[in-house]
Amino acid sequence: MVAEQAGDQFHSRQNKLAELREDGWAPYGDKYRVTHSSRQILNDFEMLEGSGVSFFGRLMTRRDHGKASFAHLQDENGQIQIYLREDRVGHNEYGLYQKLDIGDIIGVTGEVFKTRKGEITVNVSSFKLLTKALRPLPEKWHGLKDIEMRYRQRYIDLMVNPESRRVFTLRSKVIQKMRDFLTDRGFLEVETPVMHTVAGGATARPFVTYHNTLDIELYLRIATELHLKRLVVGGFEKVFELGRIFRNEGISTNHNPEFTSVEIYQANADYEDMMSITEEMVSSIARDILGSTIINYQGKELDLTPPWPRKYLIDTVKELALVDFSQINDDVSARQVAAEHGIEVEKTTTRGEIIFAFFEEMCEKKLWGPVFVKDYPVEVSPLARRCTHNPDFTNRFEAFLAGKEIANAFTELIDPLDQRERFEQQVSQRLAGDDEAHMMDKDFITALEYGMPPTGGLGIGVDRLVMLLTDSPSIRDVILFPTMKPKE
RNA sequence: GAGCCAUUAGCUCAGUUGGAAGAGCACCUGACUUUUAAUCAGGGUGUCCCAGGUUCGAGCCCUGGAUGGCUCACCA
Numbered sequence: 001m002v003a004e005q006a007g008d009q010f011h012s013r014q015n016k017l018a019e020l021r022e023d024g025w026a027p028y029g030d031k032y033r034v035t036h037s038s039r040q041i042l043n044d045f046e047m048l049e050g051s052g053v054s055f056f057g058r059l060m061t062r063r064d065h066g067k068a069s070f071a072h073l074q075d076e077n078g079q080i081q082i083y084l085r086e087d088r089v090g091h092n093e094y095g096l097y098q099k100l101d102i103g104d105i106i107g108v109t110g111e112v113f114k115t116r117k118g119e120i121t122v123n124v125s126s127f128k129l130l131t132k133a134l135r136p137l138p139e140k141w142h143g144l145k146d147i148e149m150r151y152r153q154r155y156i157d158l159m160v161n162p163e164s165r166r167v168f169t170l171r172s173k174v175i176q177k178m179r180d181f182l183t184d185r186g187f188l189e190v191e192t193p194v195m196h197t198v199a200g201g202a203t204a205r206p207f208v209t210y211h212n213t214l215d216i217e218l219y220l221r222i223a224t225e226l227h228l229k230r231l232v233v234g235g236f237e238k239v240f241e242l243g244r245i246f247r248n249e250g251i252s253t254n255h256n257p258e259f260t261s262v263e264i265y266q267a268n269a270d271y272e273d274m275m276s277i278t279e280e281m282v283s284s285i286a287r288d289i290l291g292s293t294i295i296n297y298q299g300k301e302l303d304l305t306p307p308w309p310r311k312y313l314i315d316t317v318k319e320l321a322l323v324d325f326s327q328i329n330d331d332v333s334a335r336q337v338a339a340e341h342g343i344e345v346e347k348t349t350t351r352g353e354i355i356f357a358f359f360e361e362m363c364e365k366k367l368w369g370p371v372f373v374k375d376y377p378v379e380v381s382p383l384a385r386r387c388t389h390n391p392d393f394t395n396r397f398e399a400f401l402a403g404k405e406i407a408n409a410f411t412e413l414i415d416p417l418d419q420r421e422r423f424e425q426q427v428s429q430r431l432a433g434d435d436e437a438h439m440m441d442k443d444f445i446t447a448l449e450y451g452m453p454p455t456g457g458l459g460i461g462v463d464r465l466v467m468l469l470t471d472s473p474s475i476r477d478v479i480l481f482p483t484m485k486p487k488e
Numbered sequence: 489g490a491g492c493c494a495u496u497a498g499c500u501c502a503g504u505u506g507g508a509a510g511a512g513c514a515c516c517u518g519a520c521u522u523u524u525a526a527u528c529a530g531g532g533u534g535u536c537c538c539a540g541g542u543u544c545g546a547g548c549c550c551u552g553g554a555u556g557g558c559u560c561a562c563c564a
Contacts, residue, residue, distance in 0.1 A: 008533070009498055009515055061524075068521035085521060102514075115522050139499040139513050141525055146499085148556045160499090202564060223564090249563050250489095360564090380564080398564075408564055436563080459564090474557095487555060 009136045016099050017132050025096055027132035032056045032107025038080040041112060045120050048112045053122060056107040056130060059100060061140055081121040082108055089124060096129065103133030151482050167470045170289060171478055174466050177285045178262055187238040187264065192227035194220060198441045201225030204247040205436050220246035224263045226444045229412060232455050233447045237267040253474040254404060257483045260462040269456035271395045274409040275372050277458060278399050279306040286469060297402045297468050308370040313359055316373050321362035325355050352377025352392060367400035382422040382438055384410035406465050409458035416448035
């Protein structure tokens with residue numbers, strides 16, 4: 001026997017792989033005929049005790065006792081113990097078993113029983129190696145803690161950290177419930193382009209790409225809004241799109257360059273209707289998945305039970321930033337107040353932008369919520385309808401949960417002339433150097449000129465909602481493969 | 489982009505004042521037919537993130553860099 005390469009479990013396993021092949025075992029096998037999963041065996045033990053079962057899983061632990069051995073096999077939903085004896089499986093197969101490593105995937109067949117200590121176990125009559133693992137698993141007791149490796153090599157995280165599997169299973173259920181909630185209410189799920197010639201629907205910097213044969217630059221979408229509204233123009237009265245959007249901006253515990261949003265549009269509706277949808281959808285998802293509308297996030301309680309309070313943005317600023325903008329009615333005095341509070345302004349900054357800046361900088365994080373903050377300044381809401389009795393503000397709201405903005409919605413702006421002016425305002429900001437300002441979308445204006453019914457629209461940040469429901473502190477904990485810099 | 493922190497064995501981590509690189513699990517050798525963080529006997533398997541520097545001597549001190557985390561900035 002060749003001496004082991006010192007210190008290298010990878011090479012040790014490669015040697016075993018070669019030995020297995022020499023001995024005629026196939027280290028990468030065909031599918032195994034299974035009858036049960038680990039969970040089914042554990043759940044139906046009363047019924048299955050004494051009868052034969054077949055299942056497969058990854059070898060996670062083993063306790064060898066000479067001519068017998070205990071081990072745990074893990075499949076998608078759990079682990080179950082197996083018991084092997086040489087006099088049962090045969091000398092040859094037991095020899096194979098002794099060459100197995102933790103991490104290998106095997107299929108087993110045997111009878112269900114309970115050990116002296118009371119653990120449901122399968123007494124193996126035969127087994128088959130399905131997949132040889134060449135790399136060792138992280139430690140069985142502490143799991144994989146290295147955050148960087150958990151993100152970069154999520155497959156290891158999923159193998160050894162049940163909590164991680166729970167988070168992503170729950171994420172999937174949240175999205176499923178969202179779909180059910182909307183389709184049950186007559187919303188039509190649609191798919192609109194991911195590659196845009198004009199990146200619109202939000203104030204954000206887009207990713208730019210290039211189409212060879214068309215010889216044009218294309219943008220990855222920063223929102224689904226403008227295409228969905230075109231569909232409302234076209235006559236679809238209730239639509240939604242659940243999908244990935246991309247923003248070429250900073251990365252933080254609340255921002256990933258690609259993330260998932262759901263946007264919902266309903267004809268002949270307004271932002272009050274969108275508030276109802278938001279609070280009903282979020283609370284019903286929590287109730288269905290977590291069993292309660294009162295959840296815990298990072299050690300604090302968050303009561304999602306509807307109705308959620310509604311507060312005017314200007315009142316929120318008055319309350320939390322202690323500035324009463326109802327008494328400050330022109331740009332000049334607003335800029336003066338901003339300067340007094342250390343909020344940066346330029347000569348052209350307007351009262352509305354300053355009110356919004358006060359809100360973002362001094363109020364948002366204090367909003368544990370849930371709360372709907374409503375009626376935003378028109379300058380920062382270029383796609384929202386103006387309030388009937390105050391054209392400086394719009395019928396827009398954002399929903400805050402645990403200090404995070406999770407929804408943004410408005411009564412949509414359907415007046416094509418006003419929309420054109422708003423775009424022109426954005427374009428002039430863009431020319432002045434604001435590369436996050438909106439671009440002119442002429443076709444969208446044309447669509448509005450054909451006539452869009454009064455419409456309510458809503459966008460929800462799915463990742464942030466999943467963070468709340470899974471009690472995850474970072475958005476990277478709820479995205480399977482978060483954006484990372486290459487290591488080398 | 490800035491500040492702070494982290495990076496040591498496959499994994500989780502210790503490493504004192506600058507003086508011969510450690511533990512547990514994993515792994516390797518052997519024993520063991522109901523164990524379960526199995527046990528028992530033996531074995532340390534390492535680019536101390538990278539590159540320089542100071543020093544008789546650097547995991548430790550200094551400079552620069554990489555990646556990650558947190559905070560801030562940025563950002564619907």
